Amino acid sequence: MDRVEAFSTFRGCVAEVLDIEPGDVQVDARWREDLDADSLAVVEITLALNDAFAIKIPDVDPENLQTVGQAFDIVAELAGVSGQA
Numbered sequence: 001m002d003r004v005e006a007f008s009t010f011r012g013c014v015a016e017v018l019d020i021e022p023g024d025v026q027v028d029a030r031w032r033e034d035l036d037a038d039s040l041a042v043v044e045i046t047l048a049l050n051d052a053f054a055i056k057i058p059d060v061d062p063e064n065l066q067t068v069g070q071a072f073d074i075v076a077e078l079a080g081v082s083g084q085a
Helices: 003-018 031-035 039-053 068-079
Strands: none
Touching (some): 039 068
């Protein structure tokens, strides 16, 4: 799986949990400000991503993870995704 395919899967998981259009899930979107993702939604997104990518996302300080791109980089690294998006 390359980064483009991985981001498509990532985007789908986030969009489904937040009940938004996949196109709204952009790399530079901020979780709280742009996507209105509260702490419960973040937990649900984490579980969905763990299942979709067969990984275990570690607890991350939300203050250090403000954008979709930052979260995707963690998922891509854990899933062993290669290449550029």
